[in-house]
Amino acid sequence: MIQEKQILNIEKIRADFPILSRQVNGKPLVYFDNGATSQKPQEVIDVIDRYYQNENSNIHRGIHTLSQEATTAYEEARLVVQKFINAKHEHEMIFTSGTTGGINLVASSFGKKFLNKGDEVIISTMEHHSNIVPWQMICEEKGAVLKVVPINDKGEFLMEEYDKLLSENTKIVAVTHVSNTLGTINPVKEIIQKAHQKGAYVLIDGAQAVPHTKVDVQELDCDFYAFSGHKMLGPTGVGILYGKEEVLNQLPPYQGGGDMIKTVTFEKTTYNELPHKFEAGTPNIVGGLGLAAAIQYMNEVGIENIEAYEHELLSYATVQIKKIERIRIIGEATQKASVLSFVVDGTHPSDIGMIIDKLGVAIRTGHHCTEPLMNRFNIPGTARASFSFYNTKEEIDVFIQAVERAVKMLR
Amino acid sequence: MNSIKEIQEEIVEEFAMFDEWMDKYEHIIELGKELPLIEEQYKTDENLIKGCQSRVWLHAEMQDDNIVFTADSDAIITKGIIALMIRTFSNQTPKDIAEANVDFIDKIGLKEHLSPTRSNGLLSMVKQIKMYAIAFSVQSNS
Numbered sequence A: 001m002i003q004e005k006q007i008l009n010i011e012k013i014r015a016d017f018p019i020l021s022r023q024v025n026g027k028p029l030v031y032f033d034n035g036a037t038s039q040k041p042q043e044v045i046d047v048i049d050r051y052y053q054n055e056n057s058n059i060h061r062g063i064h065t066l067s068q069e070a071t072t073a074y075e076e077a078r079l080v081v082q083k084f085i086n087a088k089h090e091h092e093m094i095f096t097s098g099t100t101g102g103i104n105l106v107a108s109s110f111g112k113k114f115l116n117k118g119d120e121v122i123i124s125t126m127e128h129h130s131n132i133v134p135w136q137m138i139c140e141e142k143g144a145v146l147k148v149v150p151i152n153d154k155g156e157f158l159m160e161e162y163d164k165l166l167s168e169n170t171k172i173v174a175v176t177h178v179s180n181t182l183g184t185i186n187p188v189k190e191i192i193q194k195a196h197q198k199g200a201y202v203l204i205d206g207a208q209a210v211p212h213t214k215v216d217v218q219e220l221d222c223d224f225y226a227f228s229g230h231k232m233l234g235p236t237g238v239g240i241l242y243g244k245e246e247v248l249n250q251l252p253p254y255q256g257g258g259d260m261i262k263t264v265t266f267e268k269t270t271y272n273e274l275p276h277k278f279e280a281g282t283p284n285i286v287g288g289l290g291l292a293a294a295i296q297y298m299n300e301v302g303i304e305n306i307e308a309y310e311h312e313l314l315s316y317a318t319v320q321i322k323k324i325e326r327i328r329i330i331g332e333a334t335q336k337a338s339v340l341s342f343v344v345d346g347t348h349p350s351d352i353g354m355i356i357d358k359l360g361v362a363i364r365t366g367h368h369c370t371e372p373l374m375n376r377f378n379i380p381g382t383a384r385a386s387f388s389f390y391n392t393k394e395e396i397d398v399f400i401q402a403v404e405r406a407v408k409m410l411r
Numbered sequence B: 001m002n003s004i005k006e007i008q009e010e011i012v013e014e015f016a017m018f019d020e021w022m023d024k025y026e027h028i029i030e031l032g033k034e035l036p037l038i039e040e041q042y043k044t045d046e047n048l049i050k051g052c053q054s055r056v057w058l059h060a061e062m063q064d065d066n067i068v069f070t071a072d073s074d075a076i077i078t079k080g081i082i083a084l085m086i087r088t089f090s091n092q093t094p095k096d097i098a099e100a101n102v103d104f105i106d107k108i109g110l111k112e113h114l115s116p117t118r119s120n121g122l123l124s125m126v127k128q129i130k131m132y133a134i135a136f137s138v139q140s141n142s
């Protein structure tokens, strides 16, 4: 406890997030829906505000000062992201609309170039719909086959089963770094190595990992890594697709339009270089600037500190929640990020969610966009509390009491 | 038999007693628990209205000149609200149901439960009730 106070000054951090001081249904807000989206610090809000007040202008196409300033700021944001995930080149950062946007880009462009009839794509049981459906779509189009790596009852990726599925037919493996529903941290480095041994490429869905743990794409050696700004203190509508230069260069563009071209004639268009080849149209400029501000904030707090503190929160919450009768934690992997999914036998998750909402506690209930995973556990959904580094143990106490009260009412 | 309008007024009055959210929910949960709402044989996929959060089954049949609704849900708060809907609409004529204005949910402060974000199937249930009413009145006219 004392040690944790030394790691992070939570009081000070909380003061940076204006929304955390508001009330909900007459109660102080306890925000435990960070897996869905995180809250934003004042720095990020200010950047967005300032941009529209003082700096607004289109990028990459203006001769005038404002446009040049905006272009510089946007390209600097790209550098901030590059450094954050330790990519080799800045042009390996493709600005997208989010994780979903990034995965769809890869599924479509990679599929066009590399997938043929009978080829195989491997995903896992714990994928978010946005890392399932794009692959189903392209597999259907190309006559390729989607293979799914099963998990054990604790919610862990089964490496032996993966070994069996991997073959010369495997063209790409797409798995999540951290499960949004279970919290499982997957051994992605090993997954990547094994795929590469078979000559397959790898995409990692990092939506739930980047906000909570240090990600180094060179160390991981993944071919693609996708994540969203809004889950890591940034604004909605912006995300990053990292791709290795030599792989991205082989892919055809995703969308056509302005910014992604070098020259256009009605006979033939030549495409722009990376990253612009994959960034057609006016991007979410303010989103990019907001994301950079969010990363700078995380850097100041320190990602290692964030990870350590969130781990403490998770351990504390796990111990506390087990005191509730007939509770079942869904997702008990040895390696877990700050996600606590549970069901209470004899109650429905949505009932718990609705009641504790009236007590000011925001969690998510339902299938969390992982329906196949819910089917694997034979449950309709879970209640999920997901923590961020601005949360506290006191808030966990409020949450536990709220759940206890709900359960009492419901039984 | 009271009219749909009268029943809705009754419900609004009943809920006026509660100023606390928790009391209101407790009452709804009681209503949900009390009612064995649907016969197992009618809990079919055809009768299932799937929401993102909870599942709702709705069965309708004509008895004499009235439609009798039975329903169920796997979530108890949803089930309690369903019980109120059944009280309002069951045993009424297709014409009355089709023409009825559903305002009690709003008046008792549960409007959020009909919002699409709740995705609990209640909104679809109201639509489905109306559809049955229209379908049955077409049947009885022809």
Ligand SMILES: Cc1ncc(COP(=O)(O)O)c(C=O)c1O
Pocket: A035, A036, A097, A098, A099, A100, A101, A128, A130, A131, A176, A178, A179, A180, A205, A207, A208, A228, A369
């Ligand atoms: C693991 C995972 N992948 C992908 C996504 C999709 O992210 P977005 O909706 O920001 O595109 C999410 C968000 O819920 C997620 O948790």
